[in-house]
Amino acid sequence: MKRLLLFLCATFVLVSCQGNVGRKLAAGGSQDSARAANFDKTYPIVDSLLRVMTLDEKIGQLVLYTSDWDVTGPSIRDGYVDDIRAGRCGNIFNAYTAEYTRKLQEIAVNETRLGIPLLFGYDVIHGFRTIFPINLGISASWDPELIQESARIAAREAAAAGLHWTYSPMCDISVEPRWGRISEGAGEDAFLGSAISRAMVYGYQGSDLEDPMTIAACVKHFAAYGAPQAGRDYNTVDMSERWLREFYLPPYKAAVDAGAQTVMASFNELDGIPATANAHLLTEILRDEWGFDGFVVSDYTGIMEMINHGTSLDLKDASVQALKAGNDMDMQSGGYSEHLKKAVEEGLVSQKTIDEAVRRVLTVKARLGLFDDPYRYCDPEREKAETMTAENLATAKKLAEESCVLLKNDNDCLPLAKGGRVAVIGPLAESADDLLGSWRGAGQVEGVKNIKEAIADYATVVYAKGCELSGSDRSGFAQAVAAARGANAVVMVLGESCDWSGEAASRTSIRLPEIQTELLKAIVNTGKPVTLVLLNGRPLDISEESGLASSILEAWFPGTMGAEAVASLLFGDASPSGRLSVTFPRNIGQVPIYHYAKMTGRPYVHPGAKFESRYLDCENEPLYPFGYGLTYTTFSYSKPTLSATEFGPKGSLSATVTVTNTGARPGTETVQMYIRDLVGSVTRPVRQLKGFERVSLAPGESRQVSFEITPELISFWRRDLTFGPEAGDFQLFIGADAACNDPVTFSYTDR
Numbered sequence: 001m002k003r004l005l006l007f008l009c010a011t012f013v014l015v016s017c018q019g020n021v022g023r024k025l026a027a028g029g030s031q032d033s034a035r036a037a038n039f040d041k042t043y044p045i046v047d048s049l050l051r052v053m054t055l056d057e058k059i060g061q062l063v064l065y066t067s068d069w070d071v072t073g074p075s076i077r078d079g080y081v082d083d084i085r086a087g088r089c090g091n092i093f094n095a096y097t098a099e100y101t102r103k104l105q106e107i108a109v110n111e112t113r114l115g116i117p118l119l120f121g122y123d124v125i126h127g128f129r130t131i132f133p134i135n136l137g138i139s140a141s142w143d144p145e146l147i148q149e150s151a152r153i154a155a156r157e158a159a160a161a162g163l164h165w166t167y168s169p170m171c172d173i174s175v176e177p178r179w180g181r182i183s184e185g186a187g188e189d190a191f192l193g194s195a196i197s198r199a200m201v202y203g204y205q206g207s208d209l210e211d212p213m214t215i216a217a218c219v220k221h222f223a224a225y226g227a228p229q230a231g232r233d234y235n236t237v238d239m240s241e242r243w244l245r246e247f248y249l250p251p252y253k254a255a256v257d258a259g260a261q262t263v264m265a266s267f268n269e270l271d272g273i274p275a276t277a278n279a280h281l282l283t284e285i286l287r288d289e290w291g292f293d294g295f296v297v298s299d300y301t302g303i304m305e306m307i308n309h310g311t312s313l314d315l316k317d318a319s320v321q322a323l324k325a326g327n328d329m330d331m332q333s334g335g336y337s338e339h340l341k342k343a344v345e346e347g348l349v350s351q352k353t354i355d356e357a358v359r360r361v362l363t364v365k366a367r368l369g370l371f372d373d374p375y376r377y378c379d380p381e382r383e384k385a386e387t388m389t390a391e392n393l394a395t396a397k398k399l400a401e402e403s404c405v406l407l408k409n410d411n412d413c414l415p416l417a418k419g420g421r422v423a424v425i426g427p428l429a430e431s432a433d434d435l436l437g438s439w440r441g442a443g444q445v446e447g448v449k450n451i452k453e454a455i456a457d458y459a460t461v462v463y464a465k466g467c468e469l470s471g472s473d474r475s476g477f478a479q480a481v482a483a484a485r486g487a488n489a490v491v492m493v494l495g496e497s498c499d500w501s502g503e504a505a506s507r508t509s510i511r512l513p514e515i516q517t518e519l520l521k522a523i524v525n526t527g528k529p530v531t532l533v534l535l536n537g538r539p540l541d542i543s544e545e546s547g548l549a550s551s552i553l554e555a556w557f558p559g560t561m562g563a564e565a566v567a568s569l570l571f572g573d574a575s576p577s578g579r580l581s582v583t584f585p586r587n588i589g590q591v592p593i594y595h596y597a598k599m600t601g602r603p604y605v606h607p608g609a610k611f612e613s614r615y616l617d618c619e620n621e622p623l624y625p626f627g628y629g630l631t632y633t634t635f636s637y638s639k640p641t642l643s644a645t646e647f648g649p650k651g652s653l654s655a656t657v658t659v660t661n662t663g664a665r666p667g668t669e670t671v672q673m674y675i676r677d678l679v680g681s682v683t684r685p686v687r688q689l690k691g692f693e694r695v696s697l698a699p700g701e702s703r704q705v706s707f708e709i710t711p712e713l714i715s716f717w718r719r720d721l722t723f724g725p726e727a728g729d730f731q732l733f734i735g736a737d738a739a740c741n742d743p744v745t746f747s748y749t750d751r
Helices: 002-018 031-039 044-052 055-060 080-085 098-111 135-139 144-160 180-184 190-205 241-248 250-257 279-289 315-325 335-345 351-367 380-386 390-403 451-455 477-485 514-524 562-570
Strands: 063-066 091-093 119-122 218-222 262-265 295-297 405-409 421-425 460-464 489-495 530-535 551-554 635-637 653-661 667-677 688-697 702-709 728-735 744-748
Touching (some): 044 351, 055 351, 063 080, 098 119, 119 351, 135 144, 135 190, 135 390, 144 190, 144 390, 190 241, 190 250, 190 688, 218 250, 218 279, 241 250, 262 279, 279 315, 315 335, 315 351, 335 351, 390 562, 421 451, 421 477, 421 514, 451 489, 460 477, 477 514, 489 514, 530 562, 635 667, 653 688, 688 702, 702 728
Parallel strands (some): 091 119, 218 262, 262 295, 421 460, 421 489, 489 530, 530 551
Antiparallel strands (some): 405 551, 635 653, 653 702, 667 688, 667 728, 728 744
C-alpha cells in the first residue's frame, strides 16, 4: 500500500492531467513539420518524477541490460529480472514478442515504487521478421522512398512484438571493404548516405512517436566507426577534423535533423579519446551544434572497454568519464549501476548531470506514450496481424529486385529464356539461411526459398553443388561440369557465407575463395553461357571472375524474398535497376578507393609517365565505379544545360539533362549529378555526388531531369573550419555513374 500511495502522489494525478499528450500531424504535413509537431513538447510527468525519484531510481533509468532472449555481444548479465524489480534497470534489449515484453513490463509497472515503464530495444537493422536486403544492398537501390517504406514495415512488425526502440540506422560511411560492418551501412558517399539515413528515421518514427506502430530510431555508431585502421573491426580511427566533418558526419546529422530520438556512441577512439566518452562528439557537436535533445547510449559494454583503450583506470573511472562527456545510458557494462551513486557522493559527478541524463531518457519514454499506456506495444493479436503480411513480403521482393546490381551482361546473356534447362551450380545455390545476411533481427529461415528453388519456378533445373564455400575439395567438379554440359544456360551462385561479414567479421582478402574461382573456370570451359550470381556483404575483388562469366548479378544478401527477386531478374520479369553505392576495386592494393578522392599535386594524366600518382602493376581506375549498374536496355544523355552560368548567395541555378531509353525494353535509370570545385581555400575532391533521381522510361521515351544548385549544395568546411561556399568556378557532370564526363561550367560569386 505504501508503494501504491507514493506512486499515486508522484505520478497518477500528473499523468491524468497530462491526458493524451500526443498531437496528431494534420494530413498532408511535411516530414519536417511532423518532427516538430511530435517532439517539441514538454512532458510535466518528467519533471514530477525527477522531484520524487531517489538517486538509485534515477541511476536505474540510465542502465540498459540484455535479457536472456538473445545475445548480441560477448557477455550476458544474469539476474536482470531482479534488477528490474529493484529499480536498478530501467531499460532492456534483446527481449521481444508481445507476451514476453508484457511480463517484464508488468514487473516494472507493478512491482517498483514509481512504476516507470521499461524501454525495450533490439537490433532491427534491415527488417524484423520480414527481412529486407542487407543495408549495403538496400543502398544500391538509390530509392529513399522505398527504403523508408521498408523501415516503416520493420517498425510495425517490431512494435507489434513489444519493441519501442531500434539500433538503426547505421550511418557509418566506409571506404574499407575489409571491414565486415560495411555490410550494415549505406556505402561510401555522404550525400547518398544522408538521404538514406533520413529515410530510415522517417520510416521508423513516422509522424507521431505516440503511434504504437512506430519505434524510436538510434543513430549509430557515433562517430567514424566505418574508418578502422587496416579494416579490422573495433580498431583505431584517426582522421582530421575537416575530413570527419565533410565526409563522415553528414549522414549522422541528417538522421538527427530528421528527429532521431537516440544516438549510440561508437566503439572506436577519435583523436585519442574513445567515442564512448568523447565530449567533443557527444556534447560539443551533437548537442551544442546540432541541437540534439534525445539520449545517448553506449554500444555493448562500450564503457567497460574504455579500460582496454587505456583512458580509464577502472570501471568507475570509465563510468564517470562517459556520463560527464554526454553518454546518458550504459549498455551492459554495469558501470553506472555499480559506481555512479558512489561517484555522486564523492563529488565526481554532479546531481545535475545525473538529472539531465535521466530527463532525456524519461522524455523519450514519454514521447513514445509509455506513461499513458505501458502496454500499448504488447498486443498479441496485432503481432499476428502485422507480421510477414503479403504486403510486407511484396515490398521485400521489390526492394530486393531494386538492390541487385547487374555488373556485366555480354551479348545480352540475360534475361534467360523461360522454360529451358538451366544448370544451377555453386555452394550457395541451395542456402536459404545465407540470403538473410547478418543482423537479421527475428528473421527465420523456415519458409524462405533458396535460389535453386526460385529458378525452378521458371525453368527445368539441373543442380550440382560443385564445391564448398572454401577448402580444396574438387570432388564435385565433375558433376557440376556434366550438369553444365546438359543445360542451355548456367547460373552459378558464389560468394561469401553470411557470417563472413557483419560485426567482428573483417577479412584481409576480398577475393572469392580460390576453390570457387576454379569451379567457375571449369564451368566456363564447357562453352555454355554462365551467369554469376554473387552473394556477399562487401565490395569484392572480382577482377578474374569478371573476365570469365558472361553476366554478373550482384545480389548482396537479399533477404526473405531474395531468391524470388533474383529469379525474377534472371528471367526478365523484373529489370535490374540497382547502382553501386560503393566502389569495387581491381585488387586489395587499391584500397581505399572512392570517387571523391583529392587530385594530388602530381595527378596521373600522362600514360606511361613515371613521376605521377599511379601504380606500376595496376590501373588507377576501379573495376566498377561508384554509381555503376546495367539494366536490360540502354540510355543516352544529352549534354547538361544550365539556367544560368553564375549565381550568388541569394540565388540558385538549375542543371537539366534529357535522358532517353534507346533500347527495346523498359528500364529505370538513376541519373546522377556530380560537382567539382576547381579552386578552394583547401583542396577539394575531384567530384562529389550532389544529386540523383530514378527515372523509369519506356523504349524510345525521353525525359528531362533537373537539379537545383544552391549555395548550400556547394558549401564545404573552409580553411578556417567554417562551413559555407566560396566564390569561384565549378564543373558539373551528369551521367550514369561517377565516371561520367563531358562537364559544363558555372561560377559562384559572393556578391
